[in-house]
Amino acid sequence: xxxxGHSAGFTLLEMLVVLAIIAAAxxxxxxxxxxxxxxxxLRSSARDIAAQLRFARAVAISTGEAQDVVIDPxxxxxxxxxxxxxxxxxxxxVVFTGAGAAQFADAADSEGKGVVRFFADGAAxxxxxxxxxxGAGWDVDVRWLTGEVVMRRVRDAQ
Numbered sequence: 001x002x003x004x005g006h007s008a009g010f011t012l013l014e015m016l017v018v019l020a021i022i023a024a025a026x027x028x029x030x031x032x033x034x035x036x037x038x039x040x041x042l043r044s045s046a047r048d049i050a051a052q053l054r055f056a057r058a059v060a061i062s063t064g065e066a067q068d069v070v071i072d073p074x075x076x077x078x079x080x081x082x083x084x085x086x087x088x089x090x091x092x093x094v095v096f097t098g099a100g101a102a103q104f105a106d107a108a109d110s111e112g113k114g115v116v117r118f119f120a121d122g123a124a125x126x127x128x129x130x131x132x133x134x135g136a137g138w139d140v141d142v143r144w145l146t147g148e149v150v151m152r153r154v155r156d157a158q
Contacts, residue, residue, distance in 0.1 A: 038091070039136050045089045046138035046151055049078065049129050053116060053142055053149045056081035060118035060147075071096045071114045071129055091133055098127025098142070122147045130154065 053069055059081040060067040067081040073094040079085045088094050096114035116127040126144030131137055137154035 038133055042089060042092065042131050042133050042136060043138060046129075046131050046140050048086060049088075049131075050140045050149050050151045052078065052080045052084060052086070053118075053140065055084070056116075057118040057122060057124065057147045057149065060120055061122050064120040066120065067118045069116045069118075071116070071127075072112065073114070074112050089131060089133065092137075093130075093132040095130040095132070096127065097130070099125045116142050118147055 049071075056067040056069045069078060069080040071078050071088075071094075073088070073096055076088040076090060076094060077085065078088065099115050099117070114127060114129075115125070117125045124142050124144055124147035127142050129140045131140075132154065139152050139154055141150045141152070142148070143150070
């Protein structure tokens with residue numbers, strides 16, 4: 001007569017506990033490496049700005065008319081081609097380097113605002129939007145000759 005013995009292996013419950021521990025450790029590691037939620041929000045905002053700048057360039061090329069993207073660091077907002085608009089992160093620092101809105105004749109109430117103008121040939125006035133928070137940051141650069149929009153992490157942001 002055979003008796004039922006204890007079989008070697010793991011139970012389903014043990015496997016699920018191990019998977020839950022691995023998942024929790026992975027989430028903590030991702031948060032540590034990426035700067036947490038605030039870092040992800042900062043990166044997402046930089047991506048949004050880069051996408052809108054690229055869109056304005058594409059509209060300028062396709063329509064043959066100059067297109068402006070107006071950045072307002074004080075109001076934490078932007079306004080772009082075809083009436084698009086949005087907001088910048090509420091915390092941290094927003095710095096625009098480039099042409100001021102006052103330099104363009106059609107820019108009313110331009111105090112403190114910056115403009116990147118894209119021309120029909122794809123060129124631009126150039127500029128940089130820098131988003132900083134908690135020692136981390138992202139630059140969105142527009143190259144003046146080509147109008148290319150490049151996003152990169154800021155090293156040693158202060």
